[in-house]
Amino acid sequence: MKNQLANALKTALYDLYQIDWTPDTSLIQKTKKEFEGDFTIVVFSFVKQARKSPDAVGAELGAKMKELTGCEYNVVKGFLNLSFPDAVWLDFLDKNREQMEYGYTRAAADEPVTLIEYSSPNTNKPLHLGHIRNNLLGDSVSRILTACGKRVVKVNLVNDRGIHICKSMLAWQKFGNGETPESAHIKGDHLVGKYYVEFDKHYKAEIAELVAGGMAKEMAEKQAPLMLEAQEMLRKWEANDPEVRQLWNQMNGWVYAGFDETYRRLGITFDKTYYESNTYLLGKSLVEEGLQQGAFYRHTDGSVRVDLRDKGLDEKVLLRSDGTSVYMTQDLGTAQLRHEEFHPQQMIYVVGNEQNYHFDVLKIVIGEKLGREFGKHIHHLSYGMVELPNGKMKSREGTVVDADDLMEEMVFQAREKTSELGKDGGGTTPEALYEMIGLGALKYFILKVDPKKNMLFNPEESIDFNGNTGPFLQYTHARIRSLLRKAGDNGIDVSAATPKSPLGKAEKDIIKILYDFREVVQAAGNGFSPALIANYAFDLAKEFNRFYQETPIFKENDPDKRLLRLQISEMTALVIKNAMALLGINVPEKM
Numbered sequence: 001m002k003n004q005l006a007n008a009l010k011t012a013l014y015d016l017y018q019i020d021w022t023p024d025t026s027l028i029q030k031t032k033k034e035f036e037g038d039f040t041i042v043v044f045s046f047v048k049q050a051r052k053s054p055d056a057v058g059a060e061l062g063a064k065m066k067e068l069t070g071c072e073y074n075v076v077k078g079f080l081n082l083s084f085p086d087a088v089w090l091d092f093l094d095k096n097r098e099q100m101e102y103g104y105t106r107a108a109a110d111e112p113v114t115l116i117e118y119s120s121p122n123t124n125k126p127l128h129l130g131h132i133r134n135n136l137l138g139d140s141v142s143r144i145l146t147a148c149g150k151r152v153v154k155v156n157l158v159n160d161r162g163i164h165i166c167k168s169m170l171a172w173q174k175f176g177n178g179e180t181p182e183s184a185h186i187k188g189d190h191l192v193g194k195y196y197v198e199f200d201k202h203y204k205a206e207i208a209e210l211v212a213g214g215m216a217k218e219m220a221e222k223q224a225p226l227m228l229e230a231q232e233m234l235r236k237w238e239a240n241d242p243e244v245r246q247l248w249n250q251m252n253g254w255v256y257a258g259f260d261e262t263y264r265r266l267g268i269t270f271d272k273t274y275y276e277s278n279t280y281l282l283g284k285s286l287v288e289e290g291l292q293q294g295a296f297y298r299h300t301d302g303s304v305r306v307d308l309r310d311k312g313l314d315e316k317v318l319l320r321s322d323g324t325s326v327y328m329t330q331d332l333g334t335a336q337l338r339h340e341e342f343h344p345q346q347m348i349y350v351v352g353n354e355q356n357y358h359f360d361v362l363k364i365v366i367g368e369k370l371g372r373e374f375g376k377h378i379h380h381l382s383y384g385m386v387e388l389p390n391g392k393m394k395s396r397e398g399t400v401v402d403a404d405d406l407m408e409e410m411v412f413q414a415r416e417k418t419s420e421l422g423k424d425g426g427g428t429t430p431e432a433l434y435e436m437i438g439l440g441a442l443k444y445f446i447l448k449v450d451p452k453k454n455m456l457f458n459p460e461e462s463i464d465f466n467g468n469t470g471p472f473l474q475y476t477h478a479r480i481r482s483l484l485r486k487a488g489d490n491g492i493d494v495s496a497a498t499p500k501s502p503l504g505k506a507e508k509d510i511i512k513i514l515y516d517f518r519e520v521v522q523a524a525g526n527g528f529s530p531a532l533i534a535n536y537a538f539d540l541a542k543e544f545n546r547f548y549q550e551t552p553i554f555k556e557n558d559p560d561k562r563l564l565r566l567q568i569s570e571m572t573a574l575v576i577k578n579a580m581a582l583l584g585i586n587v588p589e590k591m
Contacts, residue, residue: 104146127404382451
């Protein structure tokens with residue numbers, strides 16, 4: 001409809017004022033609720049060329065637009081409000097209410113790849129609440145971009161090497177007594193995480209002892225025996241020491257098995273997984289290339305650095321003085337490898353906002369210092385931290401909210417709340433329903449917040465069946481599906497052609513919201529923001545529930561009006577389902 005209006009406006013402007021205008025739908029907005037109309041054209045852009053007052057231009061354009069489109073119009077202070085005839089909205093409903101992929105655009109055959117990296121866990125600890133936001137955001141943005149017609153490749157980069165990994169390995173070696181996930185009866189990622197915390201506990205004790213003996217705290221942190229042993233283990237790992245590599249393979253294997261279980265329950269998948277251990281050498285070669293070209297320099301302490309002070313940044317270490325690599329090293333190698341494999345039009349990194357500096361450096365180092373054109377196509381999807389009512393989480397101190405525990409708690413809350421309300425899944429097994437509600441609540445609560453904002457996670461608030469929550473949307477969908485089953489039981493064929501009944505305000509308001517879905521999906525894709533989808537779905541569900549309360553369906557005596565209202569309900573359920581799918585959330589048929 002916007003395109004139709006834009007093309008008609010082009011004709012009207014030329015016919016009335018000889019203005020040669022290139023159609024631009026951004027000048028056509030939804031009419032504000034307090035005014036009558038469907039779409040509004042801001043005429044101020046044309047008054048100078050037309051040489052008339054805004055109201056005069058609005059009136060003349062309105063009359064011409066009515067002639068071209070059949071729209072009724074009114075002008076309010078230079079804003080031209082247009083209303084399409086009911087027949088246009090009814091035709092939209094008839095054509096789209098059974099389109100199962102309504103709102104989605106298929107990728108063209110020659111569409112280049114958009115690559116998106118998310119999750120990026122370390123193999124020294126299990127996934128926690130912060131990882132959940134990362135995974136859900138990356139998964140949802142991938143779904144939204146796919147729905148926008150992009151050819152998306154989802155990748156994971158596992159940080160499987162480095163000093164933090166050696167800390168867990170060393171602690172297990174020293175204090176583990178051969179403990180395994182089987183002997184401890186816990187997931188492998190939890191077991192390895194336990195020894196990461198164990199390392200920190202003993203490390204702090206050593207620092208305290210050195211400080212008590214008169215050493216400065218900063219020096220003690222560097223000279224603590226455990227830290228020196230961990231650094232030596234890292235050097236041995238990079239030198240391919242067979243004993244260290246065997247321990248590394250064993251403990252990482254435990255972690256991967258644990259990750260897979262968490263990903264499966266969370267509904268997270270990847271097209272390809274990269275490992276830092278396979279990319280850091282390529283990164284080292286790129287650092288060497290930059291060193292030879294004079295883009296980088298060797299510091300007096302032996303480290304390789306890049307000077308970015310002229311960019312308002314700092315000196316950045318690319319290789320440590322002992323020759324071992326840092327995060328930046330492997331990110332250089334991974335970006336180069338991905339470019340060679342996929343030639344993506346864009347590389348999106350879903351990483352928390354504490355890494356903003358890192359990605360500012362990465363883009364400059366790749367794009368400017370190393371002269372790689374693809375560096376310009378790196379986008380850091382920076383998101384805010386997740387906090388709990390009692391503050392921030394710290395992995396090394398063991399004060400994180402574990403992802404597995406959180407999912408279990410959400411399903412428990414769903415079981416309690418569902419039982420309390422006397423609901424069941426109908427044809428769905430109770431446990432499957434609890435899982436759907438619990439994980440739906442978790443995903444929705446996190447994704448409804450603008451990614452750029454920090455957020456406070458409250459499990460009890462997220463599981464509420466009222467308000468802006470996942471369960472409220474799931475229940476609205478189930479309620480509509482129940483309505484449609486009742487219609488079938490009463491012999492009403494909802495798939496029949498949409499009747500040409502006059503639209504009441506409530507009916508038209510919902511159809512207009514349904515029409516907006518395509519545009520909301522595109523806006524969410526352009527802004528990498530699932531929050532736009534979540535809050536759109538809530539507004540739709542809220543509007544439908546008001547419509548359901550105020551507008552009779554089965555008590556309506558006119559069969560055409562009854563059918564029309566059922567078809568509006570049918571499309572509302574479809575759009576809620578499609579919107580929730582973009583958030584990675586399933587909706588039940590019964591509840």
